[in-house]
Amino acid sequence: MVLIYIDQADQEIKKASLEAISYGAALAKQLGTHAEALVLGTVKEDLSSLGKYGASKVHQVANDSLNHFDARVNSIVAAEAIKTIGADVVVFAHNTNGKAVAPAVAVKLNAGIVTGASALPKTDNGFVVTKTVFSGKAFASLKIETAIKVITINQNSFGIQLTEGTASVESLAISVPASTIKITAVNKVEGEIPLTEASLVVSGGRGLKGPENWGILLDLAKSLGASTACSRPVSDADWRPHHEHVGQTGIQIAPNLYIAIGISGAIQHLAGVNRSKTIVVINKDPEAPFFKAADYGVVGDAFEVVPALTAAIIKSKAGA
Amino acid sequence: MKVLVCISKTPDTTAKIAFTEGNTKFDENGVQWIINPYDEWYSLVRAIELKEKDPTVTIHLVTVSGADAEPIIRKALALGGDEAIRVNNTSNDSMVVAQEIAAVAKEGAYDLILTGKETIDYNSASIGSMLSALLDQNYIAPATKLEIDGTKALVTREIDGGEETAETNLPVIVSCQKGMAEQRIPNMRGIMAARTKPLKVVEASIQTATTSIQQFDLPPAKSGVKLIDPTQMDELVRLLKEEAKVI
Numbered sequence A: 001m002v003l004i005y006i007d008q009a010d011q012e013i014k015k016a017s018l019e020a021i022s023y024g025a026a027l028a029k030q031l032g033t034h035a036e037a038l039v040l041g042t043v044k045e046d047l048s049s050l051g052k053y054g055a056s057k058v059h060q061v062a063n064d065s066l067n068h069f070d071a072r073v074n075s076i077v078a079a080e081a082i083k084t085i086g087a088d089v090v091v092f093a094h095n096t097n098g099k100a101v102a103p104a105v106a107v108k109l110n111a112g113i114v115t116g117a118s119a120l121p122k123t124d125n126g127f128v129v130t131k132t133v134f135s136g137k138a139f140a141s142l143k144i145e146t147a148i149k150v151i152t153i154n155q156n157s158f159g160i161q162l163t164e165g166t167a168s169v170e171s172l173a174i175s176v177p178a179s180t181i182k183i184t185a186v187n188k189v190e191g192e193i194p195l196t197e198a199s200l201v202v203s204g205g206r207g208l209k210g211p212e213n214w215g216i217l218l219d220l221a222k223s224l225g226a227s228t229a230c231s232r233p234v235s236d237a238d239w240r241p242h243h244e245h246v247g248q249t250g251i252q253i254a255p256n257l258y259i260a261i262g263i264s265g266a267i268q269h270l271a272g273v274n275r276s277k278t279i280v281v282i283n284k285d286p287e288a289p290f291f292k293a294a295d296y297g298v299v300g301d302a303f304e305v306v307p308a309l310t311a312a313i314i315k316s317k318a319g320a
Numbered sequence B: 001m002k003v004l005v006c007i008s009k010t011p012d013t014t015a016k017i018a019f020t021e022g023n024t025k026f027d028e029n030g031v032q033w034i035i036n037p038y039d040e041w042y043s044l045v046r047a048i049e050l051k052e053k054d055p056t057v058t059i060h061l062v063t064v065s066g067a068d069a070e071p072i073i074r075k076a077l078a079l080g081g082d083e084a085i086r087v088n089n090t091s092n093d094s095m096v097v098a099q100e101i102a103a104v105a106k107e108g109a110y111d112l113i114l115t116g117k118e119t120i121d122y123n124s125a126s127i128g129s130m131l132s133a134l135l136d137q138n139y140i141a142p143a144t145k146l147e148i149d150g151t152k153a154l155v156t157r158e159i160d161g162g163e164e165t166a167e168t169n170l171p172v173i174v175s176c177q178k179g180m181a182e183q184r185i186p187n188m189r190g191i192m193a194a195r196t197k198p199l200k201v202v203e204a205s206i207q208t209a210t211t212s213i214q215q216f217d218l219p220p221a222k223s224g225v226k227l228i229d230p231t232q233m234d235e236l237v238r239l240l241k242e243e244a245k246v247i
């Protein structure tokens, strides 16, 4: 059986976990078995609706103290639950919380783990999982040699696939150790889609000259409903907040559309965005390395091109 | 307070990524090795800052690697580590590496263990989490701030769409990323001092890998950029809608 660990924050199931269910369900089909989900804590969603993503059953440890994430506690409870349920493969989202618990769970289950999987495993001869390595510059295929296998799957690499069906929900009694971490402050940027979950991203570099010029980029993002990102020098100079920094030493993203404005396309920047499905580059220098990694390019001055693109998008949306 | 900083050797960020032996091995030809940037810029420098505030802090480095990692360990000592342990194991398997580090950690009884958010070669982001299970300690990841107050750690970590700050007693394991500290360059005095700082080599004790690399592949090359005239933004929008189907 393939079991999918469901991540939640503020009692809401993370989108990355829904994708993980679709991935787990496809893997289960390939292995001739079924997919089930494990929820720690209580969530607002009706758990039977996880059937839509491919889970036939949902196991829930319905203890409210699990509603706030603690890597140690979550991994202890998840490992106990998995031992009780019995699973051959356990799938996590490769998001912040998934990365913090999955390797600990693998230790507790004596399982081999591959983190950051980019595709379904090959299971005709052993169990071989392909993952991104060298920050997206290559792929490695790893064979997991243990009986139980753990996988974390890269966000936006498989997609959410809807099917028909509802899941049965079963409550699981697992004792929950007390957390020894006290959360003292939470600081959320309200109303923004987290970059790692965004399907459209507009990003700016040093070519925009200064924070006072970000208006044209924000207008473009607004016209598309896109999230915003930036290159490292931009966040280093505090033109934009650190959490917008994408690249090898920032956040790695894989949106459907990445629009790079005034970014040269240094190898370290590309490492964070090269898994984007479509890349548009706007740069006044035709020799900018980013054009080599782009699908569409506009050689021109961002201060003219970006407002024109925003106007074209607004016009197209009004016409549609 | 004893701090253990986990150090990994990685190719330089501009290294050419190529493979040999029928695409089963990373081609090390001409590759410059560096301290994994997350380990250096964030974990190690933050440990040095803690020591600057409180001189009783000692900084211990651990790396699980062959002898070819010694230059980067010397660099980490030059930046401000006090002593280093190299576990002589060249395994690529995170589980093996974590078990080796856990053995060192049990012996040394550290108050704080720092790892980088991930390494820039295998991108596994696993060691800290595995250590938390092996040592049964709290794990906070990925952290952007860390303060120590007596026997307590105050750690800010990234969550989806924001940050949260947590308080916990030592010992704790923290994975570090941007925000933690500013990059530093070793000075001459540090480089000289590093030559005589202790670097102990421990033989490998874990052999059973849980995974094995079968093959590497490079991503397919892009078919080439389609250039759009800057005055034709309606055309770009049309292409994004009808050809790329992304908006």
Ligand SMILES: Cc1cc2nc3c(=O)[nH]c(=O)nc-3n(C[C@H](O)[C@H](O)[C@H](O)COP(=O)(O)OP(=O)(O)OC[C@H]3O[C@@H](n4cnc5c(N)ncnc54)[C@H](O)[C@@H]3O)c2cc1C
Pocket (backbone or CB within 6 Å): A204, A205, A206, A207, A208, A230, A231, A232, A233, A234, A245, A246, A247, A248, A249, A250, A261, A262, A263, A264, A265, A266, A267, A268, A269, A272, A282, A283, A284, A285, A288, A300, A301, A302, A303, B013, B037
């Ligand atoms: C170890 C290491 C790790 C790193 N990690 C990262 C990382 O994670 N992320 C990252 O982004 N960088 C990273 N870097 C830095 C990286 O090497 C580059 O320096 C950086 O990405 C450059 O940022 P930029 O493209 O915004 O600026 P620049 O390289 O200065 O490029 C600005 C671009 O804007 C264009 N431009 C100027 N004016 C206009 C205009 N009016 N209209 C249109 N275009 C214009 C220019 O032609 C140029 O191409 C790292 C570097 C190292 C050494």
